[in-house]
Amino acid sequence: MNATSELHAALIPQDQVSTLVDPQAYADGRIFETYRWLRKHKPLGLAVAEGFDPFWVVTRAEDIRYISRHNDLFHSGDTQFSFMDRASDQRIREITGGSPHLVHSLVSMDPPEHMKYRVLTQGYFMPKSLRKLEAQIRDIACEFVEKMLSTGGECDFLTEVALNYPLRVIMSIFGVPIEDEAIMLKLTQELFGAQDPDVSGAADVLSAEAQAEYLARTVEGFHEYFRTLSDARRENPRDDLSSVIANAKVDGQPISEQAEMGYYITVATAGHDTTSTSTAIAMAQLARHPHEFQKVKSDPSLIPGLVDEAIRWATPIKSFMRSAAEDIDVSGQRLSKGDWIMLCYGSGNRDESVFDAPDSFRVDRSPNPYISFGHGPHICLGMHLAKLEMRILFEELLPRLKSVELNGHLKMIPSLFISGPKALPIRFALE
Numbered sequence: 001m002n003a004t005s006e007l008h009a010a011l012i013p014q015d016q017v018s019t020l021v022d023p024q025a026y027a028d029g030r031i032f033e034t035y036r037w038l039r040k041h042k043p044l045g046l047a048v049a050e051g052f053d054p055f056w057v058v059t060r061a062e063d064i065r066y067i068s069r070h071n072d073l074f075h076s077g078d079t080q081f082s083f084m085d086r087a088s089d090q091r092i093r094e095i096t097g098g099s100p101h102l103v104h105s106l107v108s109m110d111p112p113e114h115m116k117y118r119v120l121t122q123g124y125f126m127p128k129s130l131r132k133l134e135a136q137i138r139d140i141a142c143e144f145v146e147k148m149l150s151t152g153g154e155c156d157f158l159t160e161v162a163l164n165y166p167l168r169v170i171m172s173i174f175g176v177p178i179e180d181e182a183i184m185l186k187l188t189q190e191l192f193g194a195q196d197p198d199v200s201g202a203a204d205v206l207s208a209e210a211q212a213e214y215l216a217r218t219v220e221g222f223h224e225y226f227r228t229l230s231d232a233r234r235e236n237p238r239d240d241l242s243s244v245i246a247n248a249k250v251d252g253q254p255i256s257e258q259a260e261m262g263y264y265i266t267v268a269t270a271g272h273d274t275t276s277t278s279t280a281i282a283m284a285q286l287a288r289h290p291h292e293f294q295k296v297k298s299d300p301s302l303i304p305g306l307v308d309e310a311i312r313w314a315t316p317i318k319s320f321m322r323s324a325a326e327d328i329d330v331s332g333q334r335l336s337k338g339d340w341i342m343l344c345y346g347s348g349n350r351d352e353s354v355f356d357a358p359d360s361f362r363v364d365r366s367p368n369p370y371i372s373f374g375h376g377p378h379i380c381l382g383m384h385l386a387k388l389e390m391r392i393l394f395e396e397l398l399p400r401l402k403s404v405e406l407n408g409h410l411k412m413i414p415s416l417f418i419s420g421p422k423a424l425p426i427r428f429a430l431e
């Protein structure tokens with residue numbers, strides 16, 4: 001086959017492509033049909049969609065791991081690392097003067113720069129260091145559990161607990177006061193919710209250009225907030241993450257303000273929304289599956305299993321993008337230098353060659369090699385923290401609950417990047 005006919009053979013049919021680029025498909029679950037089809041028929045297919053640059057779609061867990069592991073061959077920084085239409089990409093490049101990234105951060109760095117910056121805080125997020133924070137996190141969890149239980153039997157679990165608990169944890173790790181939570185919550189929701197009129201406050205879905213401008217304003221809001229914090233920590237360092245970032249050096253030199261801001265924004269946003277979503281989905285699944293609820297309730301040693309299964313099920317980050325740094329074969333498919341690649345974590349998490357009954361939610365699933373945190377050198381820096389937060393919350397909550405059920409519709413935020421529930425109405429009975 002010559003190169004043209006090879007590319008033609010790799011093309012994904014338009015009906016499947018339409019689902020891949022439809023934010024609503026990620027909210028209502030239609031995406032899973034498309035993922036299933038792709039894993040079976042075109043595990044490494046080429047999508048051509050109007051308004052987007054062509055992109056390769058990687059749906060098998062093994063291929064996602066291979067590409068993630070080789071960050072010298074597949075770059076995070078040369079193109080957008082989150083899936084984005086061409087007009088937004090162009091607008092961002094206009095705003096930044098050529099860079100595809102509004103924020104210079106770990107997620108968009110490549111070797112050798114990436115590791116130099118990652119090690120600055122990596123130790124802070126390792127299980128051994130996190131043990132020191134366990135009592136502090138448990139106090140926060142208990143506060144939220146009491147708040148929820150005081151509602152008397154009906155609440156929106158998202159607003160009462162899931163949304164603000166991880167935020168409170170990340171704020172306490174940064175060492176900033178509770179009063180600043182509202183601004184941080186607003187900025188995070190704006191960063192990930194530009195496609196949702198409920199978040200942007202617009203009458204309709206914003207145009208690509210308007211979205212890019214909206215994002216740039218949000219990033220500036222983050223900068224204003226963190227600049228003040230960083231200056232304070234340089235003057236008076238404390239035992240918190242902000243002081244680590246504010247005083248960080250690479251190659252013996254203080255890091256640039258841009259890199260510093262990128263660090264704060266990535267940790268603040270990545271550390272919050274994703275964990276909120278996973279916590280909410282854990283509760284939603286327990287409410288939907290009384291049998292699984294009883295299982296984990298009667299055997300608390302299954303709580304880490306509940307946490308893992310909820311993170312697999314939720315897959316809060318739908319995909320990250322890479323680009324090929326050279327011409328390369330992946331699973332027999334030729335990719336060319338510069339090609340844009342979508343790693344579909346939600347598909348890897350339902351890959352039937354890896355998971356037994358992937359469409360069932362099982363708190364005792366073992367092994368559970370889910371890929372929601374990515375894989376390889378960019379694997380989530382906060383994965384141990386996210387799991388710790390969720391474990392502690394359910395350790396405190398489950399002994400108090402006799403039963404839980406959904407009390408209304410679970411509506412999800414439509415987004416191509418990070419999406420979670422908009423609300424999670426539940427009804428519960430106490431022990």
Ligand code: HEM
Pocket residue numbers: 068076106107108118170266267270271272274275278311315316317320372373374375377378379380381382383385386
């Ligand atoms: C990276 C998911 C929680 C901070 C990532 C990546 C994924 C991910 C998929 C990989 C990016 C890539 O390969 O390009 C999640 C999920 C979470 C979660 C599903 C919760 C359930 C957290 C928390 C924090 C955090 C709690 C911080 C407190 C980061 C950072 C990176 C990252 C800084 C960039 C790492 C790098 O590029 O080296 N996360 N994350 N995340 N995450 Fe998380």
